[in-house]
Amino acid sequence: MADFDIVILSNGPGEITTWVFPLLASLSAPFPQARISVILSPCPNSSGQELTMVQQCAGVHRALGADDFYSFLIWGKTPDNWHWCDKGIVIFLGGDQFFTLVIAKRLGYKSLVYAEWEGRWYRYLDHFAVMNERVKQKIPAQFQHKCTVVGDLMLDVPPIDVIPKSTFRIGFLPGSKPSKLTQGMPLMGAIGRCLAEINPDFELIIPLAPTINGKILHSYTHIENNPYAHLFGDFSYELIAENNQEYLLIDNQYKIRLISKFPCYDELKQCDICVTTVGANTAQLASLVVPMVVLLPIFQLDAMKSWDGLLGLMANLPVIGSVFAKLINWFVIVYTRRTNRLYAWPNIWAKREIIPELMGYLKVENIVNLIIDYYENPHKLEQIKKDLQPFQSHNNASKKIVEIIKNLISI
Template sequence: MAVDILILSNAPGELATWVKPIVRELRAQLGSEPRISVVLSPCPNASGQEAEIARSYPEVDRVQSADHFFSFLLWGKTAENWNWHDRGVVIFLGGDQFFPVVIGKRLGYCTVIYAEWDARWHRWIDRFGVMRSQIVDRAPEPFKHKMTVVGDLMAEVQTQQSEHSSEELIGLLPGSKPAKLTQGVPLTLAIAEHIKRDRPQTRFVIPVAPTLDLQSLAKYADPAQNSILPLMGNVSAKLVEGDRPYLETQNGLSIELWQSKTERVPVYELLSQCRLCLTTVGANTAELGSLAVPMIVLLPTQQLDAMRAWDGLPGLLVNLPGVGSRIAKVINGAMLKRLGLLAWPNIWAKEMIVPELLGELEAEEVAKLAIDYLDHPEKLEQMRDRLRQVRGEPGAAKKLVSIVVEELN
């Protein structure tokens, strides 16, 4: 009997670390029988390329972008007038947990929520796959039977550590959205130049986010298009295209650019070859942690009004035309004072196992920290060991899909 599996999601991080392993596991357990659809909801952290990312997953049959979400939520109409089989499951993998309540009832489908930190709407949802047992403990007693601890979906990242190359490779992950790229690109370029002067044998690579083209990335290294570049170390670069594209700084340093669409080497294999990564906060810290790749996490604050990626009401306020910039400075200043652990491995461990640098960061000082790690490989190995300890065991995707299979049966 034909069945539909509808996945609700929203942002690039959820698509990469939640949706991708789930759709693979759905095909592994159910074969080609179910029709897999992905419907995206609006998110302040979205890049606008989420639908393209979801379509790139060969396991997915249909994708609807966030532009048409509320028409679907309110009236049940998709932009392409999709038909639905009589039997199916709605899987929540990002967004608002209220959405599967409405959509599941309308379609007459069972509902399964993956709950990372909190589970809601217990009465109206059929099953929950939760990350930690504490979520079950907090649930009302009559609904605890609906909950199964599946573990952390972010731990599904490939965990086999490749043998390190004899070359010293450093990965630069400045982000994928303008709010992070504006500061992250010039800062990481400046850090790389300082490291190169001390360690000329070092290679640098930027794994370019699938939502970015090379020209868009390069503009953040161009002083004519990025006015805060002087605040971030004043290192500019130009794009050199060809079979092996790279950014070349004004001092002659080459930063290799790795594109997932054109490279044969998977991104996780590339990152596993890195001795160290310089990265922004976000899902990339979970991926690096799951690969046990040492990292330094950067959150520069030279331009507070550029940090407009908060969730919920703050995210809406800071993006208001005209007044958004002033509101952003106030909100970000207050939020930064209250922030705790930021990188996912530190959140998992509840302690600082990878360094988080927050403030008006100086490229030379960050480079000194990176060089100290590179000069003392035992420190990197200690960080790598701690990452292995806290990343969790893979298997969450298999357990969550098993719940889906139970509901279908």
């Protein structure tokens, strides 16, 4: 029987993959006597697979889905009438920090918030694991004793050995949100086909997000499921399996290997370059020191609806959402070009463009030519790797959070 409870609050697929998973990997060994519960709050970017993701994760004893969240928040009820230990801790890893306060008070547990940008409710919450000193300084001085700088959880990847290889590997990361996949998958499929046609020796891979499988990915390449499927060329796509390995077969001759294991840091580390969307992918690739090209395609202004916060909610409203999406994306394009705003994490951290960001009405041939140029000029890839070195994972944020947990629950 468990001695105490560790309750993790989270919400969307990004928070689960970049915050929850790294911390879970560090919890089991130091807390063998703990029962780990994951509680999910509603998220506008939800794929509907988040509960399955956490249920299948090693170390999780039980999980509560977003559909049952408010019943638990308000009444303390769960479908299975969960039992709670006398001692425990509630850890915020996504959603609303206020939920941490309410649930911790209800259960009589300690509270810990991972604060990426700012800490709230600092009068009442027990401790903050903050990403950097800037976040700590935003909190009034009299409460800063509650803060510990731990670093960026997104950069918490294990050391990976580089295995010598003879092929030039290109990874494609089209994202997991439908609003990204509608344009990203056909675009990256077309890029992959052109690259394979130019050089059949290129090794092409697609690491699948944990909420995506081969069948779902394949559906975005067909016009009956995706109105933008043929925007970049009328190619045929087939999902095939050879020796228990799935591939995306393009025009009956060009294969892209699908990787279902998650996380697949070892596979990504072997990539010479990746083509990716914006988001947490860019942070994790940076921590692995893998060069990348970041795509922000906006071919149909109403197709891009993956913005976070209020903008994302407005863009996804029924009936009028497409109108808002067009206005939001038009404004984003104009604003970005006028201000030279950067969206990829390594560029934001470096305060300059160290990896290329391509936004707007992208042409497949231009992206292919850029990748071929990197292939033919390896010194350019080496320069990107050099620029990414400062962001290589070495902060062990999850292990520092483990030490905070030990102190809070007096272990």
